[in-house]
Amino acid sequence: MNQRRLDRLTDVAIDVFMWAFRAIIILVVVVGSALTLLGGKYTVDDWFELVGRGISLGSIYALIALGYTMVYGILRMINFAHGEIFMGGAFGGYFAATALASAGALSDVISGLIAIGIMIMVAMAVSVGLAMGVERVAYRPLRNAPPLVPLISAIGASLFLQYTARGFFGSGIYAYPTVPFLQATAPIPLLNLRWVDVLVIVTAFTMMGGLYLFVMRSRVGTAIRAVSEDKGTSALMGIDANRAIVLTFIIGAALAGAAGVLYGLTFRQVFFGMGIYLGIKAFTAAVLGGIGNVPGALLGGLFLGLIEAIGPTLFLSGFGVPSVTQLAPVVAFTMLVLVLVFRPSGILGERVTRSRV
């Protein structure tokens, strides 16, 4: 009897707490936005600039998020090392870029675009190699283990890749060579985008569209979806699950590698520890869109990019919080916790069964 009363008390306490939690968040968002907008410190142009930045950043998140979402869809595991696979791609792209820059390939538009294509190819190759290695060494032996086991192994793989990069390249920050024509402002009304942002958005959307068609239409894509749905039955239908899984890793890694180059071109900085936080944010994007859901990753990525770009200024500067951009990661991580707590199935709903976790 006593225990039951205690149980009911905890339930009530948690409900109250959760509602208070929601109320505070909504209050901060609403009141903060109102105060900021009424304060009139920012012009419409400022907001559009933030939106542009958010879309550009969000496209990169979306590209990385696809890797998380597809691997989660097929293996029900968080590929914690995916951020490092992105980092590997960024480094691969960097070395290709410096070589191409010293050959003078980045100065004019045509050869520059070709050079960027080559950089993306190199980055993809590096990322795919890393992902295949990680899958083979750290994940495949644990395929039937309880869920925490592959996650911990993935954390190990993430550390290994990070500090291998540190051992190879040192802890310094590498600056991508400048691509002059990408720095100019693009003639797009309101958004105030640079050409590099346009390049990022166009590349990301093209790749994601291609991926969507590939997954939905091609035979191999169908095989991947079948294995995600039910490994046992798809094996009975003659689908090689191992091949589908490796292919999923390859696709995810290729997109992450491309994202690495795009990130490098936009922010112009790569270093060994860059993968982990971007990876976590991209994972947030994947969950936000609904994990296992390919269009969801795009939506989640864009949403997170926008929140991170606009959120600190919109929600916090109205309260007189100093240096709000410092808090952009806080907004992203808060978003992460909120999604996981309140809507773990994401905006579009997840396409995975909960059986394993």
Add this chain to the structure above:
Amino acid sequence: MSAAAQPIDQAAPALAGWPLRRLLRLGVIGGAIAVYLCLVGIVPVFAQRALIVHVVSIGQAALLMTYGVFGYLAGRPMAEGSRPRAAAAGVFVGAMTGAFLTGLALVGSVVDLRAVFLNASPELYDLLTDGLGTSGAWVPIATGAVAGGLGGVLVGLPVGARNPLLVGIGSLILFSLFGGLLRTPMLVTPLAGLARFLFGSDGLTVAGAIIVFVSSVAIALIDRRVKPRQRVNAMPATRRRALVAPLVILLLVVVLLFPLAMGDFFAQVIATIALFILLGLGLNITLGLAGLLDLGFVAFYAVGAYTVALLTSNSVLGLAHLGFWEAVPFAIIFAMLFALFLGLPILRIRGDYLAIATLGFGEIIRLLAGSDLLKGILGGPQGIVNIPKPIPVGPNHWLAGPVQIYYIALAFAAVVAFVSWRLRASRLGRSWMAIREDEDVAEGMGINLVQTKLLAYMLGGGFAGLAGAISVGLVGSVFPTSIQLQLSINVVAIVIVGGMGSIPGVILGAVVLVGLPEMFREFTDYRLLFYGVALMAVMIYRPEGLLPSRVARRELHTADELLDMDDADLLAPEELASPHGEEGSSA
């Protein structure tokens, strides 16, 4: 090439039926590992530190070990049938491994690899070719052939000879790495001459190496004859206790007197280990017993640290100017409240999402602590300084410096170990383990999931807060940079590698994973690399950890694997060392 090709040619008539593909594969993997060790910097950095003075550096030893291990692996399946073939296979794979390094040195002498790999320096090539340049290209191949061949010979030896030799090699490495632990106290006693005879300023002297090797082989041989462990196990319980008790007391005395004999550097190292034992025991409740993977454990550590800092600091940020000991209970209480606050929303999330959510919380705390927003309260990047020592004594007092933290941390670790040991056997502890095994079944058995998980989370958080408080006492200041994701991962690694749910496991994990990198400053850069490898290796080969608890062992193996295991293992894992029989007891 010619030097290495010779033994292979001799083996050519016997080539029929050779597992050539397997050997080539081993050679490629070995070569890749050797090149990796060079490029990642382990070989060149540790070339500065001697394993045996003037003979071999740790960096070279790492390469020699690679050759030897791959030679050993190459010879293993053949050792039953024909020993010469096993040795030849070792020579072949060792030489092939070395050939990769030759390749590295030759390529490096033509192309400047430094543009990509920082460590691909001329010094590295000199190290590989023994300073001979391109004309010394045969050096890695020859060394590889010799070391690999030794591995192949070793694997072919009968167990009675092989295991003592392996023990000898193992203790040679251990003594040369950790010789300082013996050398430092010996120098202040009449044994100083002996210390100088055996140990160099780092590593062993040649004479010391021979003595260590011969005596450890001898001890291992005697051990095989006498089988002391089996005899002790066969004794009646009362006699066994009478025999073990003095050993325990001796160990206790050594542990207590350790920092006084070793000086400040080692006291600092052990104080850090003790702090991590404390953190590990805290996470052991959340992760080890209740199965909640918390990647933001550092948040509670931070709460404890900042609480003590704010309450005791003599700087402008100090709030209450309490003494250290008055602040500690507050640190624990606040950390627990904070855990309650975090735990309420997130504990209903499923397992792997929980890990990421806690990681997010940890990051939020770190970013907030360093932000301008809370600068007026927490000091921003400048942190909080001027925190008094727990035991205020003069600079020349024997309790000054890290020594007092060592004792404090050790005392608390003992208390916490006792508490978690008692908790594990309690109703609550069994509920935790039930949840870890299967939430749905546990709930069906009448366990309130949220309450039980919250308690685990809060207790773990409280221990972390305590550790944070003590660490502030050790350092005397706290900065946002001391709240790192690395710290959380460090503690997770300790619990996982040591063995989830196992108290001795946590202690061993802390000693190995924290003590080792602390003792070798060069190792600092490779610490997390090492953790990554350790986490993967433990998950793949030994998911129950190095010193597992009984239940975790059962849980983390699938049903099929359990069928393959010895029943003896499952029933009595505490006596794991002996039931493996001949091989296990002497290794």
